[in-house]
Amino acid sequence: MDKIENKDICRECGGYCCKKSGCDYFVNDFENMNINYLNSILQQGRVSIVAALDFKRLPNDKLVGIPVLYLRARNIDRGEVDLLSFKTTCASLEKDGCYYDLEHRPSGGASLIPLQNHRCYSKVDRLAELRKWIPYQNILQRLVKRYTGMSVDSKLRSDAENLFYDVLTENFDGIDKAEILDVLNMLPSLVESYPNEYQQAQKRTKERPYLLVKRK
Numbered sequence: 139m140d141k142i143e144n145k146d147i148c149r150e151c152g153g154y155c156c157k158k159s160g161c162d163y164f165v166n167d168f169e170n171m172n173i174n175y176l177n178s179i180l181q182q183g184r185v186s187i188v189a190a191l192d193f194k195r196l197p198n199d200k201l202v203g204i205p206v207l208y209l210r211a212r213n214i215d216r217g218e219v220d221l222l223s224f225k226t227t228c229a230s231l232e233k234d235g236c237y238y239d240l241e242h243r244p245s246g247g248a249s250l251i252p253l254q255n256h257r258c259y260s261k262v263d264r265l266a267e268l269r270k271w272i273p274y275q276n277i278l279q280r281l282v283k284r285y286t287g288m289s290v291d292s293k294l295r296s297d298a299e300n301l302f303y304d305v306l307t308e309n310f311d312g313i314d315k316a317e318i319l320d321v322l323n324m325l326p327s328l329v330e331s332y333p334n335e336y337q338q339a340q341k342r343t344k345e346r347p348y349l350l351v352k353r354k
Contacts, residue, residue, distance in 0.1 A: 155258060156247075159317065161228070176281060189208075249261070305325065
């Protein structure tokens, strides 16, 4: 995979992609998938375990979010485990650009082809790269347990409640508008998949009403 950089274009827009979120790591960014090695990566303070949710409708008509765990450059105010939350600015975005040189930059970002006016794109099949993490779910699940004392399911439920609470209270400080829109578009599926957690978030906001408006 070719890694690409154009500092002039990125400087012109101020790092728009990086301000929306840290970029994804691909499996081939790492020497191996040994649990101790990955743990040492997490302890450096620049990487988080995150989850991509694949919503599936079961035969009983129940909607569930099936997580695929992977690693991503850590975002500001996030920890080693950040399964489900509003994405914030990448913690490795510095005044003069990325903390990492191009050779060591996460492939999700290094594979982006820079264009002006926020039209950056990638020729890499991101879904195919995500699937490459599937054989390592058990290792990542063990690391989630190590850092949080919770199973992935329990952590996701806790994160879902906190995300609902942030939406209900409009706690959008430091969140890019495009990220807010992404979460709001996903919200109906999240609410259906985690109804109890949504109710708990409502209680925390003293039963403040919130209308899920269909957005185009």
